[in-house]
Amino acid sequence: MIRRLTLRILILGMMWIGLGLLKLDTEMSRLLWQALIFTVIVLMGSLMEHLFNYQGDPYILPVVQAIMALGLVFVVRINPDVALHQFWWANIGQLLFYAVLWSIRDYRYFGRFRYIWGLLAVGLLLVTLLFGSEEGGATSSFRIGGIGLQPEEFVKLALLLFMATYLEENEELLRVGTVQWGRFSLPDWRTLRPFMIMVAFVLGILAAQKSLGTALVFYMLFVLMLYVVTERTLYLGISMPVFLLTGTVGYMLFRHVRVRVSVWLNPWQDPTGMGYQIAQSLFAIGGGKILGTGLGNGIGASTVPVAISDFIFSVIAEELGFAGAMAVLVLFLIVVMRAFAISIRAKDRFGQILAAGIGILLGTETLIILAGVTKLLPLTGIPLPWVSYGGSSLIVHFILLGVLLNISNATAVSSHTTKNRGREYAT
């Protein structure tokens, strides 16, 4: 109990010091209440864990809260005017997280609606495509009552739940090849068909939306979840040519893909034009050197385009330096690794698949955007979970976190009490 609270107080202290260092005058008074509410939620949540006897993974939530606190400080630093919204979403997100953690008695309840999840995912994308507004070359946002929504974030949630349910149900069919082809045994075409159709549809729509990063996240999620469940290297083997083929078709069909790739190969050719984003991002990261310029002293916050969402990591790397950027990497790595640990310990197959899926989703998202801003991969604009500005992303990731810790808690509780009860065991 004391340790839990000390940890939270440390994290909150970090946030308050960060906010204090930014020397905000007028904006601060507006942010003060939201920052206080954030503080209260974190502390009350910690108490609640004690009261409800939370026994799940003790590391993930504090680490995510640390990431969240860092993200809030940097959103305030980059644009204090919109930071108020981010505090709102962070607070709502945390409340939703606790709601998911405590109100869902059995996470297997999610598994009941597999086709509804799938339809929801497709429907959300279609709605965006038809009614969405264009932002930064990608048709991916959607406005309702003045609030910009990013439906693709909610699609992640729906898709993850659909895949977990579907894979659990059809695991055996996928695992054991039903068609013999030479030495290989291929899965029955009928088993794979709806799955393939689903994925092709999602990818197609995303290609039309020009949101490459999200398409890549979905594709990686699909391939890796399939591999985790079936443990057949064949799927990884098939995924590569499919990826290359899709990539080549995309490259030939869409001009913006070609631009992305050529800019990635040589951003210095035209650092003030096409290569501007990535060049500015690298200038900012390089400007940080080892210890960084110090919070609020970086130049990238004003020169890097969309610094508040896609490129927020570049700003962090400049102001906190290599030391700070590595700390962020390690925090994300901890979350992802703990998610896999939860997956391994989970008592039933659905929990295992779902937890692994959440780990894969968080890991791929983080890797794709961070590799993009550091020019390891072509740049694809997706938000960095819990850090980038954006309500939809925050809320979806808090819900995912709630599901993950719900699984973890259930695992721990059942391991105490299942001696006499007949619950399913992991296969």
Next chain:
Amino acid sequence: MRGVRQVALGMAFSFFILSLGLVYWQVVRADTLLQNPANRRLILMESRVTRGGIFDRNGEIIAQTQILNGKKVRVYPKGEMFEPALGYSSVKLGASGLEANLADWLLGIKNATPTQAVQQLFALPRQGDDVVLTLDSRLQSIAYDALKGKMGAAVALDPRTGEVLAMVSQPSFNPTNLDQHWNEIISQEEKRPLAEKQRPLEHRYFSLFPPGSTMKVVTSAALFRSGINTTDLYQCQGSTIINGQVIREQNDKAHGWVNYNMALAESCNTYFATFGVQAGDQTFLSVVKGFGFGQKIPFELSLPRSSITQEAKNPSSLNTNLLAASTFGQGEVLVSPFHMALMTAGIANHGVIMTPHLVERVLDPSQDILFQQKPQPWLTALSKEEADKITSAMVTAVTEGTAAPGALPNVQVAGKTGSAEPGGNVPTHAWYIAFAPAEEPQIAVAVIVENGGTGGGNAAPIARQIIQEALNQKVGDKK
């Protein structure tokens, strides 16, 4: 569970690769990125520094950064007077002149104090160092007023220390709000026909001109070293022929019987050509080398080398015709007014040319002295006897000769005029060099007015005003 472990391992490995990417950009390539021209970090970092002020030797503000309505503004209360030597500094135009040359001090980078070093490390707002110049606003303003409307330059030095007291080039430009006026200055200049170009950005005190008769003070040393008796008389007939080349006096005036003193005072070309050729090219070339021709002048701002021939390096020999023309500063001889002032100062300082400098001292933000200039000799051009002989002839020039318009009551001034032919059918450049008081010199001056006519009529009065002000001041200082 094997699949989950493998995927986890793959993720961990990818994060590791990502961290290598960070090492690459933040450690290996950090400096290369900073140097990229598209990266505005260096310029913007500079904007965090409150640039130090520039002051004249009496503490008057020449340039200062002030905060007006929360914005940093570089103000130049003296306007055009100190340009183009002072230069400018702006994000848009970059920097030039002293503003560029002293940037290390003004930005607090050079010999940074521990406080400045820490502020630099963490990119905190900081204060640069203040630079105190050797320039004297009062002399600068007199030279500026006198040259206003003309095209020319004036340089004043303290011959004992090498301190530059005034350095004016006209026409110039006003550095205040230069960002807005820049295009206007450039387009106005572009519209002017070639003959009327004003070249407002040119540092005329560093530009090369034929020195004309002012060169005779240099040639004098060659004459002495060839062993001629300076009291011997020579009959000037208005022109002479040396090696088939006709040497003419100005306006073909015959000076009659002249000794060395009178020849310099009357600026007799035939005397110097005849005895200069007699002294020989080797003596002449060793003398001009001793005065700094063909050599890089050590100074805060860079200036071109003065030259005897069209080649920048000193030649190993001169043919007789070129030597004869060089003795009175025509032929291919080119000198900058700044170098001319230095040579004058060398004569005034008994033959020793002091290293010129513009920076008197540098003060850190708490006004502790970071750097203090010390006088250092540069060249020994003349022996004391040679210097004394030239001085006495230059005094005669002022009392009885062509330099009479440079005379001052109660003070003995040593001067020499020059009317240099720039080539082509245009008026001569008016030159004048002088120092005073002749017996104990405190100031040495060189003035040029481009196409200004005769040195005595058009350059000497400007120098006279500068010398007068400088000596009045010294008397005043003693009170």
